[in-house]
Amino acid sequence: MLKVRPEEQVDPHLLQEAFEQFMLTSKAMEKAYGELQAKVEMLNLELEEKNRELSAQLVATERARGQLADVLASLGVAVAVFDEQGRLARLNQSGEELFGIDESQAAGMTMVELFAVRFRDLSGLEVLRNHATLLAETEIGDPDDPTGRVLRVSTHPMRGVGAGEGRILLADDVTETVQRRQAAERNQRLAAMGEMAVQIVHQIRNPMGSIELFASLLKRDLQDLPDKAELAGKVQQGIKSLNLIIGNLLSFAKGADPVIQPVDFQRLMADAVADLDQQFARHGVEVIVDLQPGAEVVYVDPELWRQAMLNLMINAVQAMKSGGVLRIAACRAAAGEAPWWRVAVSDTGPGISVAVRERIFNPFFTTKERGTGLGLALVHNIVKAHNGAIEVDSVEGQGATFTITIPG
Numbered sequence: 001m002l003k004v005r006p007e008e009q010v011d012p013h014l015l016q017e018a019f020e021q022f023m024l025t026s027k028a029m030e031k032a033y034g035e036l037q038a039k040v041e042m043l044n045l046e047l048e049e050k051n052r053e054l055s056a057q058l059v060a061t062e063r064a065r066g067q068l069a070d071v072l073a074s075l076g077v078a079v080a081v082f083d084e085q086g087r088l089a090r091l092n093q094s095g096e097e098l099f100g101i102d103e104s105q106a107a108g109m110t111m112v113e114l115f116a117v118r119f120r121d122l123s124g125l126e127v128l129r130n131h132a133t134l135l136a137e138t139e140i141g142d143p144d145d146p147t148g149r150v151l152r153v154s155t156h157p158m159r160g161v162g163a164g165e166g167r168i169l170l171a172d173d174v175t176e177t178v179q180r181r182q183a184a185e186r187n188q189r190l191a192a193m194g195e196m197a198v199q200i201v202h203q204i205r206n207p208m209g210s211i212e213l214f215a216s217l218l219k220r221d222l223q224d225l226p227d228k229a230e231l232a233g234k235v236q237q238g239i240k241s242l243n244l245i246i247g248n249l250l251s252f253a254k255g256a257d258p259v260i261q262p263v264d265f266q267r268l269m270a271d272a273v274a275d276l277d278q279q280f281a282r283h284g285v286e287v288i289v290d291l292q293p294g295a296e297v298v299y300v301d302p303e304l305w306r307q308a309m310l311n312l313m314i315n316a317v318q319a320m321k322s323g324g325v326l327r328i329a330a331c332r333a334a335a336g337e338a339p340w341w342r343v344a345v346s347d348t349g350p351g352i353s354v355a356v357r358e359r360i361f362n363p364f365f366t367t368k369e370r371g372t373g374l375g376l377a378l379v380h381n382i383v384k385a386h387n388g389a390i391e392v393d394s395v396e397g398q399g400a401t402f403t404i405t406i407p408g
Helices: 012-074 093-099 111-119 175-221 226-254 265-275 277-283 302-319 375-385
Strands: 078-082 088-091 138-141 150-157 167-173 261-264 285-291 297-300 324-335 338-347 389-394 400-407
Touching (some): 078 111, 093 111, 175 226, 226 277, 226 302, 265 285, 285 302, 302 338, 302 375
Antiparallel strands (some): 078 167, 261 297, 324 338
């Protein structure tokens, strides 16, 4: 049995104090651990909340990114983004369609290089050479070039990027819009000219009628003097030609308003050919009228149709300066259940170039030194007023054919 020496015996009071201190320290540590654990749980909750917020923000950002991509893809305007070096960084779907190149292929191109893919010869491209210069909304291109295009372009600074670093290009093909605008302006000018023309025509028609009458009487009185009668006949024919020009001007100014009725086309053509017989003889032109069975009667306005046929024949005669053959062929057929009537006026002249054919029905367009440019434009208007269509087919050096198709 172990014996404790008196000097080694522990003081109960000290042991009690030590034990109490230990208990206090344990409780303090337990409390501190509990507080720490509570703080950890609070931090975990805060962290979870932050994670949820970040996740929500990430989802919102991705959604916004997707919406932005959808917006760019849906825009009907080409959008191209260029970096601080002026190199292409982004091109939307409309841009790919406008410039004819995929975004991946266009990446790194300058603005001028991008335009050169499809619009190398477009006038006005020089305004795009300095990518750092902001460009206000500008139209580049030539609307009068039948093979060209007109683009509306502008450049803008990138939002959130230092000035002069990034640029956004907006481009849109406005060729049809410009053409419609020019057509409206042209129509306004034509309307004003038409009003003036109507007044002029009415002022000169009465004296022209008197001159024609006197020339006819003079020709009759000079029947015994053939040479002088021929001169009077030329005056009479000149008056008829002038009356046709005046009639064209008046009809074009007033517009075609047909009164449809059955017309004997063979008789109409006989009268029209008789009006131009001296021109045919003077130019050495042979006239052939070919009416297929069923084409003898056409449902048109007789006066307007006579005017249209006269203009087509005069156009053909003027094309055959060294003589030739003028053929008028008419037929009737049915496309499905809808019957139609067609007439083709053909000549053996030098033909018509592609560039001229594209503008041949435009008012006041003419290739003749003394032409008015109204004859074929009036024919076009008359045919349209009859709900028909007119086409021209030609090979240079092999003549030309004007084909009119109307219902009936």
